[in-house]
Amino acid sequence: xxxxxxxxxxxxxxxxxxxxVSKALRDSVEISEETxxxxxxxxxxxxxxxxxxxxxLKNRKTRTIGLVLPEIVHDFFATVISxxxxxxxxxGYNVLICLSNNSFDREVMNMEMLANGSxxxxxxxxxxxxxxxxxxHHLEEVINQGMPIVLVDRVVDQLTCDKVIxxxxxxxxxxxxxxxxxxxxxxxxxxxxxxxxxxxxxxxGYLEALTSNNIEIDEDLILKIENVDQSQDEIxxxxxxxxxxxxxxxxEQFATSAVKAINLKGKSVPxxxxxxxxxxxxxxxxxxxxxxxxxxxxxxxxxxxxELLIERLENTVEEENFxxxxxxxxxIERESSRRIKSSAV
Amino acid sequence: xxxxxxxxxxxxxxxxxxxxVSKALRDSVEISEETxxxxxxxxxxxxxxxxxxxxxLKNRKTRTIGLVLPEIVHDFFATVISxxxxxxxxxGYNVLICLSNNSFDREVMNMEMLANGSxxxxxxxxxxxxxxxxxxHHLEEVINQGMPIVLVDRVVDQLTCDKVIxxxxxxxxxxxxxxxxxxxxxxxxxxxxxxxxxxxxxxxGYLEALTSNNIEIDEDLILKIENVDQSQDEIxxxxxxxxxxxxxxxxEQFATSAVKAINLKGKSVPxxxxxxxxxxxxxxxxxxxxxxxxxxxxxxxxxxxxELLIERLENTVEEENFxxxxxxxxxIERESSRRIKSSAV
Numbered sequence: 180x181x182x183x184x185x186x187x188x189x190x191x192x193x194x195x196x197x198x199x200v201s202k203a204l205r206d207s208v209e210i211s212e213e214t215x216x217x218x219x220x221x222x223x224x225x226x227x228x229x230x231x232x233x234x235x236l237k238n239r240k241t242r243t244i245g246l247v248l249p250e251i252v253h254d255f256f257a258t259v260i261s262x263x264x265x266x267x268x269x270x271g272y273n274v275l276i277c278l279s280n281n282s283f284d285r286e287v288m289n290m291e292m293l294a295n296g297s298x299x300x301x302x303x304x305x306x307x308x309x310x311x312x313x314x315x316h317h318l319e320e321v322i323n324q325g326m327p328i329v330l331v332d333r334v335v336d337q338l339t340c341d342k343v344i345x346x347x348x349x350x351x352x353x354x355x356x357x358x359x360x361x362x363x364x365x366x367x368x369x370x371x372x373x374x375x376x377x378x379x380x381x382x383x384g385y386l387e388a389l390t391s392n393n394i395e396i397d398e399d400l401i402l403k404i405e406n407v408d409q410s411q412d413e414i415x416x417x418x419x420x421x422x423x424x425x426x427x428x429x430x431e432q433f434a435t436s437a438v439k440a441i442n443l444k445g446k447s448v449p450x451x452x453x454x455x456x457x458x459x460x461x462x463x464x465x466x467x468x469x470x471x472x473x474x475x476x477x478x479x480x481x482x483x484x485x486e487l488l489i490e491r492l493e494n495t496v497e498e499e500n501f502x503x504x505x506x507x508x509x510x511i512e513r514e515s516s517r518r519i520k521s522s523a524v
Numbered sequence: 525x526x527x528x529x530x531x532x533x534x535x536x537x538x539x540x541x542x543x544x545v546s547k548a549l550r551d552s553v554e555i556s557e558e559t560x561x562x563x564x565x566x567x568x569x570x571x572x573x574x575x576x577x578x579x580x581l582k583n584r585k586t587r588t589i590g591l592v593l594p595e596i597v598h599d600f601f602a603t604v605i606s607x608x609x610x611x612x613x614x615x616g617y618n619v620l621i622c623l624s625n626n627s628f629d630r631e632v633m634n635m636e637m638l639a640n641g642s643x644x645x646x647x648x649x650x651x652x653x654x655x656x657x658x659x660x661h662h663l664e665e666v667i668n669q670g671m672p673i674v675l676v677d678r679v680v681d682q683l684t685c686d687k688v689i690x691x692x693x694x695x696x697x698x699x700x701x702x703x704x705x706x707x708x709x710x711x712x713x714x715x716x717x718x719x720x721x722x723x724x725x726x727x728x729g730y731l732e733a734l735t736s737n738n739i740e741i742d743e744d745l746i747l748k749i750e751n752v753d754q755s756q757d758e759i760x761x762x763x764x765x766x767x768x769x770x771x772x773x774x775x776e777q778f779a780t781s782a783v784k785a786i787n788l789k790g791k792s793v794p795x796x797x798x799x800x801x802x803x804x805x806x807x808x809x810x811x812x813x814x815x816x817x818x819x820x821x822x823x824x825x826x827x828x829x830x831e832l833l834i835e836r837l838e839n840t841v842e843e844e845n846f847x848x849x850x851x852x853x854x855x856i857e858r859e860s861s862r863r864i865k866s867s868a869v
Contacts, residue, residue, distance in 0.1 A: 185587070185616065187616065188616065242530070243637065251596050251602050252599070252603075252806070257597045257602075260596065261625075273622070273633065273634070273637050274622070274623075275622060275637075276620070276622070276623070277618070277619070277621070278609060278619075278621070280609065285613070288618065289618070292588065292618045292620075297620075432810070435810045436810075438812070461807060462807060462810060465777070465781075466812070467783070467784070467787070467812055
């Protein structure tokens, strides 16, 4: 039997993108008629079976949930998975995980594979590249054909489906307020580029906290980073040339880099500078000093997403009644933000 | 359409274990005739379709690899996944991931689901509980029916299939030799309980290094831990009551706990005690002091496993010619094992 033709192979053969193939096959007007006809003719010639969601719906229940995540190297998504697995297993569902590696094309291909009869529904956190492109046709297609999707953490406002988010901006605001209450006057933020939705929301929370305390916003104290894993030099340079007494970071990787940069200046955390971070993980817990963090409750988010999806699969909710569940963050204070009182001499 | 009956449901209904159901359905003599007949009758009554590997083989190629891993919260398996994904994607294969959470029952159920037409073959690292039970019937069944399996890292000697391992014992030996060469005379080891195969091999490497340097083995300097995530107290107590100048740990979590325990004694790493660890991850890289580690090359192991599996799926290797690929470890020296020369006064 011949291997099944995939979107990727069609794209390669015709020298177009996976997204173009996917859109052409569903007659998107975004693709020129010439290209559409060429792609559809090719697909027909090689007997390509598109994303056969109808088949999958007929074959329900597989009692399987498809989970598409951007990456798992950082702790957060691992905790989301554990929350999903716990609820799913309790209710007799299996979980199949696919990684997009933050690539739009891989996300489209993962969904193509999983929608093809293996799963009853999806839990998805969209790839960075998908957010950047703002191309959600693959998600819209699945939703339009009646397969339930729950978006988690990195959600897309314009999609009509269940969503699970945390109060990113509120959590960040509380963390920065904590720094202000501890006496910090010059608080820097180390965050991600704006198109990453959660980074943007956390930056908003930082700005809100400053404004509501009548602290002037200093653009020079805001560092936006593109690549989390290669940011130490950038953070060193940023902190070496600025005098700050508090730092808020949107993830724990940035927090540990900030501690190192402060040490390079011959100063220390928390003696000279307080640090508060977003997203609690093994790194924050085990670091010396241990890092104060906003706990994202990844497991709770995963559990909620699994509950919402299973309710929909088992038709225990009204069809059009989509909800956005908000999981509350909480602050975990550890050594990095604990003001060390100078003893009287 | 009624949901598909699963092994777990049969087990629950008849109040026996998943393993008993699975074995009874393949007529294992380990199960009493009475129980076997009861289970088979029940399965027949409810039209249970066993692990339909024959169907899956007929439907090849799905061009999908099933990956069953014990957990992903620690960095190592995340790197294994990245290596598998890279090779698989290059060669036009998708990867479906399932987690056993170190549970034998979940591993059996994951394989049941994936063998049922979703995948062409498996890459597996067996659950801790499976190693403890020494029950490999679910793997044997898949192998006997002609579906290729590659075992990675946590392998099982008695199974006839391709395997990818690292030189755990050699890597540990080299790390301990490094401590000895740096002048350490009393070297402790913090390791896992013996039934975890890689922990056992690393302990062997530690013992070998001592023996080949004519250092007497002191059982009192060997700590074996059951639960990695709740071991700080145990490690504190162990190190507070022993005088050592070097510590070898089988994972980076133990290494950071050891640094903390040494700090509690009012001593420091590397000034008073050198630390060398196994398995390189974000924690080792970012910790202060950064932790010297044996690099397991998880991505290389994953890549090799994917290559071996794809070769077998595409019949480019001889059928009975199974191989065990050995990925070499290397030492990454960082701050925790760097002897700080005492300056002449």
